[in-house]
Amino acid sequence: MRRLALRTGIRWKISIAIAAVGALIAVALSLVVHNAARVSMLDNAREVQLSQTLFAERMYDTTKEAKFGTKINDPGLPAQLREKTKQGRRATLVEGGGVPDIWAAVPLGNGTVLSSHSRLAERSTTIIKDLDRALLVGSAAVVVGGSALGVLIGGQISRRLRKAAAAAGRVAQGNTDVRVRTAIGGVVRDETDELARAVDALTDALGERIEAERRVTADIAHELRTPVTGLVTAAELLPPGRPSELVRDRAQAMRTLVEDVLEVARLDSASERAELQEIALGEFVERRVRAVEPDAEVTVLRESWVSTDPRRLERILGNLLANARKHGGSPVEVSVEERVVRVRDHGPGFPEALLREGPSRFRTGASDRAGQGHGLGLTIAAGQARVLGARLTFRNAGADGTGGAVAVLWLPEHAPTTTGSFPVVALPGRP
The missing domain is CATH 1.10.287.130 (Signal transduction histidine kinase, dimerisation/phosphotransfer (DHp) domain)
Structure with missing residues (x-):
């Protein structure tokens, strides 16, 4: 059963990881600071409430009256405080959530209890709310800053890896002069440099x-x-x-x-160079095909003048026609449309290995094709196409891939120079 895979860049992975860690740390610190601040304020409120109650106790000893909001044997006194005072102990209690009540009680003797209570000061509640708001803003800033840092760090690593991948791709195309370590550049040294050195050594x-x-x-x-x-x-x-x-x-x-x-x-050896000439592609292809494969059907859909090497182009056409004749089926059709040449037969089509990996020398395919020859014809055609700066592709016609083999030669708009490179074309509006 095929498993779903989520594809994303390393930049975003690092950014998400840093943001997640930053969020966890910010949330943990916010909870710790919030609880510490709340506990500190409640402890201070309890001390103040007890001090007021003790002062009222001294006044009661003199006046025998409960003053400053205190009560004698208050029926609303919480049971916990009542138990503490029965033991002859002074006690305080925080009751309720949100804005809690602060209780304080002291025993007066003979089972009499002097108690007082008040709600937490609104100023303290406002301070806690302001603190929570500041912690929330700070946490968001940490997450955003961590994400930005992750994007920067991940972007740097991603760029280096992309450069390394592009350089390795050029190496895979046969340009062995490319060095991955030089391609990625940079001043900071990290694991990508080790990867680049390993790829260069392998190359x-x-x-x-x-x-x-x-x-x-x-x-x-x-x-x-x-x-x-x-x-x-x-x-x-x-x-x-x-x-x-x-x-x-x-x-x-x-x-x-x-x-x-x-x-x-x-x-x-990559030492071959094209000897370029201007030719009418449709006329050239038709003449050469008639000479080597008279029974082939040639169609020129759109004529075009191209700069290419006629000898190498003739070699490519000859090998493609020979492959169609040996391994394909009649009729063989050749069409020319501007810079594109297609050669199609009506045989069993190209083997899957050739479509997947390209031409391979000394491999002629499976039993679905005749198996004659040495497998060098298409290899030579592909090599000559590279010398011309062209692209040679292979596919099978028909919805099910059994409508015959189709080879397509795409000639470049700008032919390679005698040094094997391509001319630099000035952009419009530039010298």
């Missing part, structure tokens, strides 16, 4: 391994070129016959494989 290790594998592949293919060429030449000298045809066919296939492997190695 260096992977780059060295990939380069070593590329050199081995290129060296093996280069060493095989001479004997394979000799094998092809020798096969041409064999007498006519079916066995000779099989030998020539396999020798030619081996030669094509060696050339493809060398091309892949050159593309992996």
Whole structure:
């Protein structure tokens, strides 16, 4: 069962955490201060009430009259105070909530009790209310300030992590010269720098391994070129016959494989540069498709002039058509709309692994496609597209993905320069 997940940024997580902690601390301190202030005021009120009652006791000894609001054997005297006075003890009591009553009682002898009570002074109640209001405002200020601090701290960390993720994404796209540590910058050193150093170390290790594998592949293919060429030449000298045809066919296939492997190695080295020319894309595609795949249906929806390398573009088209012919089904349709070229067949479609991960060398797909070839055609097409600064995507047509394979080549508006970069285009209104 799929579990719901709430996605949010680290900035807001830190801000919420700081705000929550600040709120808890503010509430706890407010309760402590409120209770302490209330207890202090009540204790002071009880002392004042008892002092007045004691003074009234001295006056009673002289005048035998209860003065200053005191009463003799008050029937409303709380039972707790009555018990204390029976023990011959002076006592005070706070009764009621909100604005409480303050009681004081002293024994006079022979079971007589002198007592007095009054409500807590309104001034004290006002002071407590003002204190509560100040505590509330202070707590809100702490929460808001904590949230703002959390946004600042979290924003700094979030920016550094986003820069690191963007740099790692460029590395994943093949730009191994990018350094994550340099990308995140900053003066303060924290765990993101450790992460950046680890990613940079991983990038260096992977780059060295990939380069070593590329050199081995290129060296093996280069060493095989001479004997394979000799094998092809020798096969041409064999007498006519079916066995000779099989030998020539396999020798030619081996030669094509060696050339493809060398091309892949050159593309992996990122040293290839496009030789640009201005061409009418629709006319060029139609002419090249007619030459290699006469049965294909070519449609030019909208013509466009593009700056690209015709040789590499022809290589991409040839590989896409060859893939459609070998692994797809008729008819093969090619359409051109401005800078977009689509090649579609009506076969079983691309394998799920290719759609998910992209072309992979020496992997031709599962049993749903014919499985012929060496899996280098689409790999070379994707590599040549990168040299052109283009984007090559793969998908399956039809609502259920069984309407045939569709390869789409998106040529860039601005072609790469001879150094492999892209020209800087001035924005409108700027030199």
